Amino acid sequence: MVINHNGRYKSDRRTLKRLVILRSAAGVFRRRGYDRAGMREIADGLGVTTGVLYYHFRDKGELLYFCQDYSLGRMLEEGARIRREKGAPATRLRRLIEAQLTCMLDELQGSAAHLEFATLPPRLLKKVVAKRDRYERLMRGIVSKGIRAGAFRRRDPKLVTLAILGAINWTIKWYRPDGGQSATKIAREFADYLIKGLA
Amino acid sequence: MVINHNGRYKSDRRTLKRLVILRSAAGVFRRRGYDRAGMREIADGLGVTTGVLYYHFRDKGELLYFCQDYSLGRMLEEGARIRREKGAPATRLRRLIEAQLTCMLDELQGSAAHLEFATLPPRLLKKVVAKRDRYERLMRGIVSKGIRAGAFRRRDPKLVTLAILGAINWTIKWYRPDGGQSATKIAREFADYLIKGLA
Numbered sequence: 001m002v003i004n005h006n007g008r009y010k011s012d013r014r015t016l017k018r019l020v021i022l023r024s025a026a027g028v029f030r031r032r033g034y035d036r037a038g039m040r041e042i043a044d045g046l047g048v049t050t051g052v053l054y055y056h057f058r059d060k061g062e063l064l065y066f067c068q069d070y071s072l073g074r075m076l077e078e079g080a081r082i083r084r085e086k087g088a089p090a091t092r093l094r095r096l097i098e099a100q101l102t103c104m105l106d107e108l109q110g111s112a113a114h115l116e117f118a119t120l121p122p123r124l125l126k127k128v129v130a131k132r133d134r135y136e137r138l139m140r141g142i143v144s145k146g147i148r149a150g151a152f153r154r155r156d157p158k159l160v161t162l163a164i165l166g167a168i169n170w171t172i173k174w175y176r177p178d179g180g181q182s183a184t185k186i187a188r189e190f191a192d193y194l195i196k197g198l199a
Numbered sequence: 200m201v202i203n204h205n206g207r208y209k210s211d212r213r214t215l216k217r218l219v220i221l222r223s224a225a226g227v228f229r230r231r232g233y234d235r236a237g238m239r240e241i242a243d244g245l246g247v248t249t250g251v252l253y254y255h256f257r258d259k260g261e262l263l264y265f266c267q268d269y270s271l272g273r274m275l276e277e278g279a280r281i282r283r284e285k286g287a288p289a290t291r292l293r294r295l296i297e298a299q300l301t302c303m304l305d306e307l308q309g310s311a312a313h314l315e316f317a318t319l320p321p322r323l324l325k326k327v328v329a330k331r332d333r334y335e336r337l338m339r340g341i342v343s344k345g346i347r348a349g350a351f352r353r354r355d356p357k358l359v360t361l362a363i364l365g366a367i368n369w370t371i372k373w374y375r376p377d378g379g380q381s382a383t384k385i386a387r388e389f390a391d392y393l394i395k396g397l398a
Contacts, residue, residue: 033317118232153395159380159388166369167362174361181358189358196352197396 018056018066021046023109025063030111030172034064034119064116065124067108072131074103079138089146090195096139097191100168105183110175136161143198152198164194217255217265220245222306224262229310229371233263233318263315264323266307271330273302278337288345289394295338296390299367304382309374335360342397351397363393 024045028037039060043050057063078099082092104110120128140161146152167190175186223244227236238259242249256262277298281291303309319327339360345351366389374385 155392156388159385160392162369162373163366163389163392166367166372167365169372170361170365170369173365173368186358189355190362193354193359193362193396195396196398197392197394199395 014056019070021053021056022063022067022070023107026067026107026109026111027177029067030109034060034111034116061119061121065120065128067111068116068120068128069131071103071108072128072135074107075100075135076131076138078103079135083138083142089142089149089151090198093139093142093146093195093198094191096142097164097168097194098187101171101187101190102183104168105171105175105177105186109177110172110183136165139164146198155198160198163197167194213255218269220252220255221262221266221269222308225266225306225308225310226376228266229308233259233310233315260318260320264319264327266310267315267319267327268323268330270302270307271327271334273306274299274334275330275337277302278334282337282341288341288348288350289397292338292341292345292394292397293390295341296363296367296393297386300370300386300389301382303367304370304374304376304385308376309371309382335364338363345397354397359397366393 021042025037025042028042028045032041037060039050039053042063043053046053057066079096082095082099085092085095140157143152143160143164144157147154147157171186171190175181175183177183220241224236224241227241227244231240236259238249238252241262242252245252256265278295281294281298284291284294339356342351342359342363343356346353346356370385370389374380374382376382
């Protein structure tokens with residue numbers, strides 16, 4: 001895996017191929033659950049042999065780690081961009097909420113894989129938890145700043161952030177790509193509702 | 200198990216004993232995770248032999264089912280009471296959110312056990328899912344009624360309900376009874392924030 005000096009994945013061909021696999025695997029994880037998803041099923045979904053799959057990922061665990069590390073990396077990158085932007089706190093929080101939901105529901109197909117922490121080996125788990133904590137701090141920073149600036153109502157920024165993350169993360173329990181609600185609509189409605197609570 | 204004609208648990212001595220066990224077991228589930236929690240550990244925490252435990256619950260699975268069935272039953276009972284009461288939609292929704300959080304964080308010690316559906320055998324799972332769906336409909340009913348009455352802002356009641364349930368259910372991922380935030384404070388702040396989004 002090539003990671004550049006910002007800790008981001010470089011868009012080389014190898015990573016792009018891994019992303020194609022990830023997207024397909026995420027769909028299998030969602031339908032079957034991570035535990036029951038097999039490498040053969042993931043390969044079948046892509047129309048490739050398991051050999052091709054194993055060339056890119058040593059095992060399902062490595063695929064899971066890539067899923068979590070990549071998605072948190074994307075969310076942190078997007079978050080850093082949003083934090084640098086000028087704009088009202090509500091606009092920035094809206095962008096962050098929408099970006100996270102799009103990443104989770106669209107790119108990862110609403111699979112729970114990026115939250116299946118328990119199965120990772122300790123060394124990798126530590127890395128993922130560190131990134132997850134960074135993301136939580138990033139969101140809390142936007143909420144706190146908005147409260148200090150008087151743009152948001154005075155509330156406990158930690159609890160508000162946990163409520164927002166809970167509403168977002170819980171979508172993986174009920175979201176279905178072929179359900180009645182599109183990822184875009186969910187992202188917009190959730191952002192509207194969750195920001196209004198701070199107004 | 201004695202269940203009366205409303206599907207509620209009767210407060211007989213046997214049920215009360217099971218509740219004492221449940222409360223202790225929920226603490227073990229939270230600290231160790233359901234999979235790793237052992238019947239011996241649960242018995243030790245109560246200062247009884249495993250024999251006593253097995254007298255009340257055939258196995259860990261039966262304890263889990265009781266946990267889910269009882270907590271959903273409590274929430275439905277409380278919900279039915281709230282629905283019958285007169286009062287502004289915001290007051291009723293507040294009571295429901297606070298009651299659910301109190302049940303989850305206080306009575307069940309913030310354990311994830313009542314959401315560990317995957318391990319239940321199909322027959323019991325079906326019952327639990329039916330109760331869970333009834334509870335979701337109950338909350339959505341209060342939200343929809345508030346929107347129709349003009350007390351709440353026009354939003355998609357289904358998505359708002361899922362956002363509220365997500366924020367609440369996610370607390371089991373981060374809540375610690377010995378953490379800085381009491382269950383009462385979390386319940387109040389969450390209710391405040393989640394209802395304001397509908398104002």
